[in-house]
Amino acid sequence: MFKTLKFITVAAVLAGASLPVSAETLGIEGGGSASLTGIVPQTWAQFTADAGYDLQVSLGQVLTRSVMKVGAGQLDLAVVPPPAYAAMSRGVGPYEKTAKQAQAFAGNMRMLFTFPGGSFHPIVWADSGIESWDDIKGKRVYVGPPAGAAANQARGMVREASGGMQDGTDYEGIRLPWEASSQAFQDGQFDMYIMSAAVGQQSVQELSLQREIRILGVPDDVVASDGWADYLVDQAVRTDVVPAGTYQGQVNGNADQNIMVTVMMMGANKDLSDDAAYALTKSFFDNLDKMQAANALLAALNTDEPFAGANMPVHPGAARYYEEQGITIPDALKAE
Secondary structure, X not given: OHHHHHHHHHHHHHOOOOOOOOOEEEEEEOOOOOOHHHHHHHHHOXXXXXXXXXXXXXXXXXXXXXXXXXXXXOXXXXXXXXXXXXXXXXXXXXXXXXXXXXXXXXXXXXXXXXXXXXXXXXXXXXXXXXXXXXXXXXXXXXXXXXXXXXXXXXXXXXXXXXXXXXXXXOEEEEEOOHHXXXXXXXXXXXXXXXXXXXXXXXXXXXXXXXXXXEXXXXXXXXXXXXXXXXXXXXXXXXXXXXXXXXXXXEOOOOOOEEEEEEEEEEEEEOOOOHHHHHHHHHHHHHOHHHHHHHOHHHHHOOOOOOOOOOOOOEOHHHHHHHHHOOOOOOHXXXXX
8 A cells, every 4th residue: 555655756756746735824804693794704714725735723713802912913814894994094983093104005905806704683572672773772782792883883773773862862881792792691791682693603593593583584674675675884884684474483584684794804914925816816716605505504605795884905916816817807806
């Protein structure tokens, strides 16, 4: 056996065949392991080695911090929420205290591609007495973690769906880390749980089997309104749907429920080589079918609107891939 393998190896060399070259290691940070901000980089990493790059994935990160690491050149890649990048570029919000540094680092960022992030499920217990958006007045609503863009996105959804309710005036917005939010909801620390999860995710199903839930969908007339359209643009989100019958213990599961899904960008430092950016972008799209086969929660990934919600300049290496595919990059996203 060993002699046979040795013979094949020598023969291959003599024939001029190339042997595998070690992949270059790149660091990447993503969000929670149960959300698409973690699932996408983790699944993608299974396929990048064939393109010559070994992605070392670190999940459960605060993405507003991860983007600063990439901009500083301390990290190669990170999942980036568009609102976080916008705040970084202006030196506001979580970057207010380090505004000049944040703005400088924002100038070092380039995008490879976009993908859906978490779908915001507005969940209440079926026996809570909350049956419509009007019923959350005076209630405690979980809107997201202490840092990051998610809370603003969730509050915007509440405002539009409820006809104008504001955090701190009409309801009390509760902010906790994602990892602590599910148990806190089960412990009764808030009345509505705006849970970020892929549609059909097991963690939502487990909640509904433990105790019946109601998902408060955004009314159809709101989704068709100009206000909702402005909200989608302002917060870099898209409309999503929880199809009827998705969750067993959902009392209003006989009808589709409109919700919203965040848009995420795969951000890289501008000094990532053009060849690396090209190969990584190509590996993502070339392996999309395999990624979806590996994890059903990735069914929402598509190539229909590759730049919807994006606000970061496209890396020149990634731009080469899009140009080969005949995909037009908006002028606003072209790197200088």
